[in-house]
Every structure is written in C-alpha cells, then in structure tokens.
Amino acid sequence: MTEQTIILTGGGTAGHVSLNQAVLPELQKLGFHIEYIGSKGGIEQEIIGEAFPNTAYHAISSGKIRRYFSRKNFTDPFRVGGGLVQSLGILRRTKPAAIFSKGGFVSVPVVMAGRMMKIPVIIHESDVTPGLANKIAMPFADHIYTVFNETLAHVPAEKATASGAVIRDELLTGSATSGKELCGFNRELPVLLIMGGSQGSALINQAIRSQLEALTARFNIIHLCGKGNTDPALADVAGYRQFDYVTTELPDLLHYADYIVSRAGSNSIFEFLALEKPMLLIPLSKERSRGDQLLNAELFRKQGFARVLEEEELTADRLSEELVALVSERETFVRNMEAAPSPKTAAEMAALIAGHIKKR
Known part of the structure; x- marks a missing residue:
C-alpha cells in the first residue's frame, strides 16, 4: 500500500507551529508521510527546518487581514490569492489524505485549496475564541478541535470537539x-x-x-x-x-x-x-x-x-x-x-487526526 501523505500547515508565531511540531513525528510513527506548507522566511520555516530537516517544506505567499487601517490591506489579498494558486499546485503534486491546520494566516489559502480539491481538512484552535484566520478557514473544515470547552460556543457545534490541550513529549x-x-x-x-x-x-x-x-x-x-x-x-x-x-x-x-x-x-x-x-x-x-x-x-x-x-x-x-x-x-x-486534568499527548492527537482519514 502506498504511504499516505498528510499536509501540516500553520505559522506566523511559535504558537501556531508548536502543536504541528509535536504531532509530526507521531504521525510518522503511524506510517504517514508528512510535508509542511508555511510562509517563506516565517518562524515556522525556521522551527520545522531545524527540528525536521528531512521534512519537505513548501513556502507559499502569505497575506494578512488586519483589524486596523494599513496600505497592506489593499495588497495582501493578492498575496493570499497567490498562496491559493501555489497551494493548489502543491496539493495536486502531493495528493495528501488530509490537511491539519494549526492556524495563522498562511494556513487560510491551504485550507481553501484543500476544500476545493475535496481533501479532508482538520483545524485546531487553541484559544477561547477563534482567531481571525481560523474564523475564515472554519467553513472549509471537516472538523475542528478546540482546547477549551468554552470555545464550542464560538464554532460550528456539529463539526467540533473540545479535545483539550496537547503537550509535547x-x-x-x-x-x-x-x-x-x-x-x-x-x-x-x-x-x-x-x-x-x-x-x-x-x-x-x-x-x-x-x-x-x-x-x-x-x-x-x-x-x-x-x-x-x-x-x-x-x-x-x-x-x-x-x-x-x-x-x-x-x-x-x-x-x-x-x-x-x-x-x-x-x-x-x-x-x-x-x-x-x-x-x-x-x-x-x-x-x-x-x-x-x-x-x-x-x-x-x-x-x-x-x-x-x-x-x-x-x-x-x-x-x-x-x-x-x-x-x-x-x-x-x-x-x-x-488536581487539573491531564493534557493529551501528541500521540493521542495524532491518533485523532488519523481517525478522520480512516473514516473517509
């Protein structure tokens, strides 16, 4: 049987990379081939490159939607569009079984491209309320995992699970x-x-x-x-x-x-x-x-x-x-x-991701 590929995406801050960094080796242990889509020169490229030098890293154009006035608000939509075209090309070549997104604006075109190609998209949200990038991406997701139970009030309940925090081994x-x-x-x-x-x-x-x-x-x-x-x-x-x-x-x-x-x-x-x-x-x-x-x-x-x-x-x-x-x-x-509940391990989170692929 051909080894299945999972695309990981997320970046902009270390918080949007750390979970991917944790689950990547656990997914490999389950027999998956892993590749990463992030921004060029972003912190995710540095972290993934240092921790997993043999993992293919695909850099795409990445924009940002700001809540304040900036001239870049007029140019960044074109960068997102460019990132969408690049993501479609990468997904066509890699033919992944699923996409796992940790958020950040670089993930938005990847998730959109995944939905266009009918690839299962799984999103993870760490904060109590979803960030803007995940809010944009959620309509394109097959499932959303959250850290806080309180977050379920802010996401589509029919496709969301509060799975708790995940701690790196x-x-x-x-x-x-x-x-x-x-x-x-x-x-x-x-x-x-x-x-x-x-x-x-x-x-x-x-x-x-x-x-x-x-x-x-x-x-x-x-x-x-x-x-x-x-x-x-x-x-x-x-x-x-x-x-x-x-x-x-x-x-x-x-x-x-x-x-x-x-x-x-x-x-x-x-x-x-x-x-x-x-x-x-x-x-x-x-x-x-x-x-x-x-x-x-x-x-x-x-x-x-x-x-x-x-x-x-x-x-x-x-x-x-x-x-x-x-x-x-x-x-x-x-x-x-x-007295607090124990967090999930990276292996447990990887098993949840793999479970969505088995359901397809």
Missing part, C-alpha cells in the same frame, strides 16, 4: 540540571523565567530591567527577551541570563524554573500547567490584540492556576508586588495544578 522529559548548566547560576535562589512570546515584549523587558537589581537579589532570572532584544550591557549581571529565543533548550529551562512570568498564549500556559509552575500572566491588551490572551488568562485565574497582571497596569512596582504574591501563594497554585 519532550517538554515532560526536560532536565532541570541541564537548565542550570545552560544558565551557569552559582547562587542558591529561586529561579524566575520570563517569557514575552517568540517576538519578545518591550513592555515586559523594560519592567524587568528597570527592577533588575531588586529582582536579582531575590531570584536567579532567565529572561527570554525576543530576537534582537538582548542587552549586552547586562551580560555580566550576577543571577541574570538573557536569551533572545530558545527552541530545544526550552524544556530544560522550564523544568529548572520555579516561577514563570509570561504572556498568556494558550500553548504556553498549558505547558506551565502541565509542569505545575506557578505563573504570573501578562496578557496582550485589547488595544494590541483581539483579546484572546485576556480570556485565556482569566480562565486560568479563576481556576487558581495563575495570577494576572493586565498590560495597562504593568509598572515596575506592580510587577514586584505581583511576584511577592506569587511566591507567597506557591503552595496553593501547585495544589490546584496537581
């Missing part, structure tokens, strides 16, 4: 010892890991660095500050280790950390939950996003998994106050996280 096998060796800390203090997303956060970076002397008196600090955002002047500060971006090292750093300050992207916060790491979430504001991180963070706050500091309230003093509270409430957070 390598996340659970990280090593605190390796994380410590990577950072080189020689002080016995709690470890605070700060993440501003794959692109970093200027606001979080500024707040941390403005209180760096006080914070390093209480914590060893691992600062993932975004590409191009490291500060050479701080390279020799004791108890402070900055990285622009990490990939394979992240599981080790997460295992090493005692506390986490982060944005509130769904993939990341469920990883912190799986590792039972008390977290202070600073979600993107509605002024700079569609508000999905605010909803994610509020659900985690209500369940007793996190403290939340809204971006508009972020000052150096408030950050210090919230960190004091986070430390004092550590046992409560850990107890709540211990």
Whole structure:
C-alpha cells in the first residue's frame, strides 16, 4: 500500500507551529508521510527546518487581514490569492489524505485549496475564541478541535470537539540540571523565567530591567527577551541570563524554573500547567490584540492556576508586588495544578487526526 501523505500547515508565531511540531513525528510513527506548507522566511520555516530537516517544506505567499487601517490591506489579498494558486499546485503534486491546520494566516489559502480539491481538512484552535484566520478557514473544515470547552460556543457545534490541550513529549522529559548548566547560576535562589512570546515584549523587558537589581537579589532570572532584544550591557549581571529565543533548550529551562512570568498564549500556559509552575500572566491588551490572551488568562485565574497582571497596569512596582504574591501563594497554585486534568499527548492527537482519514 502506498504511504499516505498528510499536509501540516500553520505559522506566523511559535504558537501556531508548536502543536504541528509535536504531532509530526507521531504521525510518522503511524506510517504517514508528512510535508509542511508555511510562509517563506516565517518562524515556522525556521522551527520545522531545524527540528525536521528531512521534512519537505513548501513556502507559499502569505497575506494578512488586519483589524486596523494599513496600505497592506489593499495588497495582501493578492498575496493570499497567490498562496491559493501555489497551494493548489502543491496539493495536486502531493495528493495528501488530509490537511491539519494549526492556524495563522498562511494556513487560510491551504485550507481553501484543500476544500476545493475535496481533501479532508482538520483545524485546531487553541484559544477561547477563534482567531481571525481560523474564523475564515472554519467553513472549509471537516472538523475542528478546540482546547477549551468554552470555545464550542464560538464554532460550528456539529463539526467540533473540545479535545483539550496537547503537550509535547519532550517538554515532560526536560532536565532541570541541564537548565542550570545552560544558565551557569552559582547562587542558591529561586529561579524566575520570563517569557514575552517568540517576538519578545518591550513592555515586559523594560519592567524587568528597570527592577533588575531588586529582582536579582531575590531570584536567579532567565529572561527570554525576543530576537534582537538582548542587552549586552547586562551580560555580566550576577543571577541574570538573557536569551533572545530558545527552541530545544526550552524544556530544560522550564523544568529548572520555579516561577514563570509570561504572556498568556494558550500553548504556553498549558505547558506551565502541565509542569505545575506557578505563573504570573501578562496578557496582550485589547488595544494590541483581539483579546484572546485576556480570556485565556482569566480562565486560568479563576481556576487558581495563575495570577494576572493586565498590560495597562504593568509598572515596575506592580510587577514586584505581583511576584511577592506569587511566591507567597506557591503552595496553593501547585495544589490546584496537581488536581487539573491531564493534557493529551501528541500521540493521542495524532491518533485523532488519523481517525478522520480512516473514516473517509
């Protein structure tokens, strides 16, 4: 029997790639041939290329629909059209048994092309409310998987399932010892890991660095500050280790950390939950996003998994106050996280994808 192909797509941010990165090897174990469609030079090309150099990567033209005025709103529809034509060509050559989309605007022409060619399309939505790209893509999907039960109210119920969060296997096998060796800390203090997303956060970076002397008196600090955002002047500060971006090292750093300050992207916060790491979430504001991180963070706050500091309230003093509270409430957070349902494994998610192919 000829090996069946599954096309994975998704990109724009690391959050739109991480699940694909997790399920790719599991689908291969099930006997499928995997190829990836993403944008040229996007973060997905870097991540997939580094993790799976033998996986064919097809770069297509990718546009974006913005919620604000931009001249690119007049040209990007043509880029999406170009991406649709390119996707049709790729799908004709690869003849996939299914397409699995994690979202992001690069996925829209791929999903549309799949529907035009009557290829089963499966979409995954991580946030409480669907992003704009997935909203556009959902009418073309055969099935939609969601992380949150609350999301089912925002998607076509007749073709949706709340499957829960999916955690990468390598996340659970990280090593605190390796994380410590990577950072080189020689002080016995709690470890605070700060993440501003794959692109970093200027606001979080500024707040941390403005209180760096006080914070390093209480914590060893691992600062993932975004590409191009490291500060050479701080390279020799004791108890402070900055990285622009990490990939394979992240599981080790997460295992090493005692506390986490982060944005509130769904993939990341469920990883912190799986590792039972008390977290202070600073979600993107509605002024700079569609508000999905605010909803994610509020659900985690209500369940007793996190403290939340809204971006508009972020000052150096408030950050210090919230960190004091986070430390004092550590046992409560850990107890709540211990009682949370276990996430799905990547193998379980791969089995769900394969199940749709068997039904055809």
